[in-house]
Amino acid sequence: MLRPTVKRVYHALAGRTLLHKANAVVVTSRQEADDAIAFGCEAASIRIRRNGVDLSGEAGSATPGDVRGQLGIGPDQPLLRFLGRLDPMKNLSALFTALSGLRAEPWHLAIVGPAEDAAYCETLKDLARSLGLASRMSWLGPGTARISGPSSQPQT
DSSP: OOOHHHHHHHIIIIIHHHHHHOSOEEESSHHHHHHHHHHTOOGGGEEEOOOOOOOOHHHHTOOHHHHHHHHTOOTTSOEEEEESOBOGGGOHHHHHHHHHTTTTSOOEEEEESOBSOHHHHHHHHHHHHHTTOGGGEEEEESOSSOOOOTTSOOOO
8 A cells, every 4th residue: 555645746746647548547435536536537437346355265155143153242242344454544443432432232343454564453452452342352354254263363
């Protein structure tokens, strides 16, 4: 992932020219499409292709009950999922803070995604512990729909 300063330099030097010459610009969300239009892309050239989850093979055969069993939670317990890279831009600390206000609810959060910065991942885990939420979270690391279970080592 390019950082904001690198992106600004790239776009100033080459990005705008390339975007104006492109037959199509592929983005992953309506927000990205709006950003591309604000950047100068023609709306007609923008294609939205949403991110997906690979459900092929073994991962696709898991049932909701299998996943809940692997996480050690019951069928009626709300299961929240975060799917994405662990990056400050995603603002997981705000999610954790919001969830700390819902302690009376029996939720469990499954966090699935790569951590490009191990120190940041540890900071998130420290925050979860300090808010008293760590036991209600499963850190599953990068992957697809396959869940490895709460007893596995968290991936960073």
